[in-house]
Amino acid sequence: MAKKTKSHNWSPTNSTRHPNADDAKAGAYLPTKDPTKGTYETSTEQETAVLVAVPDKRQADTKTQEYLDELAFLTETAGAIVTKRFVQRLEKPDTRTFVGEGKLAEIKAYVRHTKASMVIFDDDLSPSQLRNLEAELQVKIVDRSLLIIDIFARRAKSATARTQVELAQYQYLLPRLTGLWTHLGRQRGGGVAQRGPGETEIETDRRVVRDRIALLKEKLEDFEKQSNTQRKSRSGIVRVALVGYTNVGKSTIMNLLSRSDVFAENKLFATVDSTVRKVVLENIPFLLSDTVGFIRKLPTRLIESFKSTLDEIREADLLVHVVDISHPTFEEQIEVVNDTLKDIGAADKPMLLIFNKIDQYNHENPADYHSNFEGMNPDEDHVPRPTLEQLQATYMAKMHDPVIFISAQERQNIDELRALLVRHVQAIHEKRYPNQPVPDLD
Numbered sequence: 369m370a371k372k373t374k375s376h377n378w379s380p381t382n383s384t385r386h387p388n389a390d391d392a393k394a395g396a397y398l399p400t401k402d403p404t405k406g407t408y409e410t411s412t413e414q415e416t417a418v419l420v421a422v423p424d425k426r427q428a429d430t431k432t433q434e435y436l437d438e439l440a441f442l443t444e445t446a447g448a449i450v451t452k453r454f455v456q457r458l459e460k461p462d463t464r465t466f467v468g469e470g471k472l473a474e475i476k477a478y479v480r481h482t483k484a485s486m487v488i489f490d491d492d493l494s495p496s497q498l499r500n501l502e503a504e505l506q507v508k509i510v511d512r513s514l515l516i517i518d519i520f521a522r523r524a525k526s527a528t529a530r531t532q533v534e535l536a537q538y539q540y541l542l543p544r545l546t547g548l549w550t551h552l553g554r555q556r557g558g559g560v561a562q563r564g565p566g567e568t569e570i571e572t573d574r575r576v577v578r579d580r581i582a583l584l585k586e587k588l589e590d591f592e593k594q595s596n597t598q599r600k601s602r603s604g605i606v607r608v609a610l611v612g613y614t615n616v617g618k619s620t621i622m623n624l625l626s627r628s629d630v631f632a633e634n635k636l637f638a639t640v641d642s643t644v645r646k647v648v649l650e651n652i653p654f655l656l657s658d659t660v661g662f663i664r665k666l667p668t669r670l671i672e673s674f675k676s677t678l679d680e681i682r683e684a685d686l687l688v689h690v691v692d693i694s695h696p697t698f699e700e701q702i703e704v705v706n707d708t709l710k711d712i713g714a715a716d717k718p719m720l721l722i723f724n725k726i727d728q729y730n731h732e733n734p735a736d737y738h739s740n741f742e743g744m745n746p747d748e749d750h751v752p753r754p755t756l757e758q759l760q761a762t763y764m765a766k767m768h769d770p771v772i773f774i775s776a777q778e779r780q781n782i783d784e785l786r787a788l789l790v791r792h793v794q795a796i797h798e799k800r801y802p803n804q805p806v807p808d809l810d
């Protein structure tokens with residue numbers, strides 16, 4: 369019999385759900401199985417996580433640490449505490465268990481000893497790696513895609529975003545079904561009454577998941593039609609999208625720009641999603657949208673499922689690329705954002721580059737980021753960063769697009785930001801709607 373399909377509220381970290389399981393059966397992201405009882409324990413206690421990275425041999429130590437810092441940040445965002453980081457340098461990850469045998473034994477001993485709730489990998493695992501690791505380590509195994517999807521699931525509020533996340537969840541699950549069930553069968557010892565579902569059930573489950581995926585896609589198409597209609601009604605007004613790496617300050621800037629002006633109150637577009645606001649600066653109105661943040665190794669599936677959200681970017685007249693200059697890897701973050709823009713077909717748009725968080729930039733003391741990383745000596749590895757002035761000069765010279773340095777939090781250079789936006793919006797308006805005056809404010 370096909371299992372009833374549940375749609376919401378599963379997560380690698382809250383130990384309760386799996387989108388295709390009412391009961392807590394096997395799954396990498398399900399509660400830890402107690403082999404003596406054959407049951408899964410759900411715990412409300414603080415979950416602890418062990419991180420694992422398998423960098424390529426050429427990757428610099430500091431880079432590895434920065435990536436692990438980001439993974440730790442993601443893990444904390446998902447609600448778990450990181451207790452340990454394991455790193456193994458390999459030419460390429462082990463096909464069976466991702467890490468080598470020795471490292472696996474080390475992780476296993478640690479997990480046993482500390483009763484860690486889960487092991488999180490900074491890369492995506494193949495269905496069989498996931499299965500093998502779960503069998504070896506006997507705890508929840510979470511890979512990068514699953515972690516990110518989980519965070520998205522916690523944050524998604526609008527119907528569209530929730531549907532998009534659900535689609536990503538099912539797409540993640542589909543190729544992993546067989547593995548999970550086969551594994552379950554094996555773990556239970558294959559006794560007649562205890563055997564896991566056979567191939568027929570796997571097939572049924574797959575069909576259920578596929579049907580669900582088809583349904584979600586249809587639902588998203590409907591949402592898309594609605595938003596297309598909305599967008600048509602917004603024609604004649606310049607559209608600006610805030611884009612950038614996650615946590616750089618896009619929403620802060622959005623609030624700053626739209627709240628700071630009395631005319632920002634949205635009258636005409638009552639049906640517009642809360643992430644799009646009408647802003648009026650110096651009598652020049654435009655639509656400003658706040659978009660989902662990008663991240664390194666963003667799962668392609670997630671990008672695909674977020675198509676309708678990303679349309680906001682694809683259809684913008686001007687992109688405002690926000691950068692967190694205080695972040696040690698800000699330059700790589702710029703690259704990630706540019707690559708993602710390319711992937712979604714939005715790379716050729718006019719763009720303003722906004723370096724935010726200048727209040728937090730410290731060229732003397734680049735980071736206390738790595739303080740809890742073993743083998744790192746902050747003094748020895750200390751490399752002074754350029755001053756803000758030097759950076760500004762470099763980027764001004766390097767970029768074809770305008771560049772501005774601000775602090776949204778401390779309200780530094782915000783007037784310059786406004787002036788820059790106004791200038792560009794006005795120019796776009798005149799070019800796009802040559803015979804049309806800038807729209808009336810009322």
Ligand SMILES: Nc1nc2c(ncn2[C@@H]2O[C@H](COP(=O)(O)OP(=O)(O)OP(=O)(O)O)[C@@H](O)[C@H]2O)c(=O)[nH]1
Nearest residue numbers: 614615616617618619620661724725728775776777
């Ligand atoms: N120090 C400092 N912090 C800032 C500044 N601007 C934003 N922040 C903080 O940075 C954090 C992230 O800001 P958000 O505006 O949520 O960033 P975002 O780009 O919208 O993030 P996502 O929605 O996750 O992609 C918040 O804690 C802000 O308070 C700034 O200029 N300086």
Ligand SMILES: [Mg+2]
Nearest residue numbers: 618619620658
């Ligand atoms: Mg935001």
